[in-house]
Amino acid sequence: MVSKVSRWRFGLVCVAAVTACGGHTLQPFDAPTGTGGGTTATTTGGSGMPTIAGSAGLAGVGGMGADTSKPRGGSANDLSHPWKSSGCGLPLPAEQVPTIPGSRTSYTEWEVEATGTTLGTNESSKAGPRQFFVRVPADYDVDRPYRVVYIGQGCGGMRNANKATYALFDEAQRGTEQTVYVAVSVPDNAANPGCYDQNSGSQSQEWEAFDLMHTFVESHYCVDNNRIYIAGFSTGGSLANMWGCYFGGIPSPPLDMPDVAAGLKLRKFSPFWAIRGTANVASLLPNNQPVPCNGPAAHLYVHDALDPSQVNNSPVPALNLALQTNGCAGNYEDGPKQPWAPAEQIPGFAGGICQEYTGCPADIAKNYPLVFCTTSGLGRFDQAASAIPAFTRFFELMDPKP
Numbered sequence: 001m002v003s004k005v006s007r008w009r010f011g012l013v014c015v016a017a018v019t020a021c022g023g024h025t026l027q028p029f030d031a032p033t034g035t036g037g038g039t040t041a042t043t044t045g046g047s048g049m050p051t052i053a054g055s056a057g058l059a060g061v062g063g064m065g066a067d068t069s070k071p072r073g074g075s076a077n078d079l080s081h082p083w084k085s086s087g088c089g090l091p092l093p094a095e096q097v098p099t100i101p102g103s104r105t106s107y108t109e110w111e112v113e114a115t116g117t118t119l120g121t122n123e124s125s126k127a128g129p130r131q132f133f134v135r136v137p138a139d140y141d142v143d144r145p146y147r148v149v150y151i152g153q154g155c156g157g158m159r160n161a162n163k164a165t166y167a168l169f170d171e172a173q174r175g176t177e178q179t180v181y182v183a184v185s186v187p188d189n190a191a192n193p194g195c196y197d198q199n200s201g202s203q204s205q206e207w208e209a210f211d212l213m214h215t216f217v218e219s220h221y222c223v224d225n226n227r228i229y230i231a232g233f234s235t236g237g238s239l240a241n242m243w244g245c246y247f248g249g250i251p252s253p254p255l256d257m258p259d260v261a262a263g264l265k266l267r268k269f270s271p272f273w274a275i276r277g278t279a280n281v282a283s284l285l286p287n288n289q290p291v292p293c294n295g296p297a298a299h300l301y302v303h304d305a306l307d308p309s310q311v312n313n314s315p316v317p318a319l320n321l322a323l324q325t326n327g328c329a330g331n332y333e334d335g336p337k338q339p340w341a342p343a344e345q346i347p348g349f350a351g352g353i354c355q356e357y358t359g360c361p362a363d364i365a366k367n368y369p370l371v372f373c374t375t376s377g378l379g380r381f382d383q384a385a386s387a388i389p390a391f392t393r394f395f396e397l398m399d400p401k402p
Contacts, residue, residue: 107133119202152236174389201288237283249295329359348386
């Protein structure tokens with residue numbers, strides 16, 4: 001039987017989407033308790049609300065209304081060094097669950113309060129709490145800026161991203177614990193039931209979702225704002241393609257069309273934080289993706305040639321868009337490429353299955369590699385045994401070098 005406990009959600013208090021969020025509140029609500037996975041922030045007694053030690057509000061570095069005047073080492077223009085988040089040096093939130101290596105129970109549940117703001121007309125039906133989970137290394141160092149990886153799930157399974165996403169933390173599967181992981185649940189509303197809001201184009205709630213989530217993550221955890229990634233399977237992979245395009249690079253002309261139409265010179269959401277790269281399996285590029293992309297990003301695509309759902313719409317369009325955005329020569333078919341060397345050490349990916357595109361400007365190729373892997377005979381399958389080590393190795397390639 002599912003019991004109920006008093007839970008607390010993290011809510012943003014904003015007058016409007018473009019107004020600075022100068023503080024935060026913790027609001028009580030009742031919700032059923034699951035039987036496993038992460039835990040939510042709860043009180044431990046007394047009548048007071050839990051507080052987050054060291055929090056100075058939500059004005060971060062790159063979100064809506066953020067304060068960009070406080071340097072923290074590194075910058076968005078220097079990818080060779082870490083760019084410390086505003087959460088560096090602060091203790092972990094008191095509610096953070098202790099980490100057990102290799103265990104999904106080490107995720108802590110959070111919620112941000114979405115306003116329904118989109119790139120187009122605001123939609124009140126898309127307002128409300130949005131769930132996500134955060135997991136940190138067992139030996140978390142408050143002064144070390146960790147790589148941060150957002151992870152998207154496949155369709156189905158509401159409010160359980162902690163159980164439904166790739167176990168990239170599992171070192172037994174050649175993942176790594178030395179990362180801050182953010183498992184992103186699908187929305188609670190009916191925009192695209194059981195899946196991410198990938199079909200709404202500029203009206204998608206996913207643009208605001210990243211802005212809100214990363215504003216919270218970067219202000220409460222020590223992460224490297226130059227190493228923000230997203231990985232996913234199926235609809236989670238399509239979310240990666242969406243975010244990797246809109247949140248790619250630091251916007252410079254040409255800006256995406258919805259933001260240009262609104263008279264903006266920087267993107268509306270997360271104007272100063274960028275997605276460094278994506279990795280996904282069985283993804284699609286939404287037909288109404290806002291374009292052009294706002295800057296370059298690294299991408300690793302995994303596609304099975306016999307996936308029945310991708311016969312006419314595979315991640316090939318996403319790769320072609322990435323090649324164009326990154327200023328690379330050619331397309332999926334004729335772009336210069338070579339076997340991706342790390343794949344030879346990854347089960348299921350050896351033998352030239354993964355190809356790295358080489359016709360890109362040298363600085364772009366160094367900071368934003370593009371890799372496409374084509375398996376055959378697996379159908380629609382998350383390929384976790386290969387994807388987890390491949391995603392981990394791909395992200396490691398972009399670690400700062402001493």
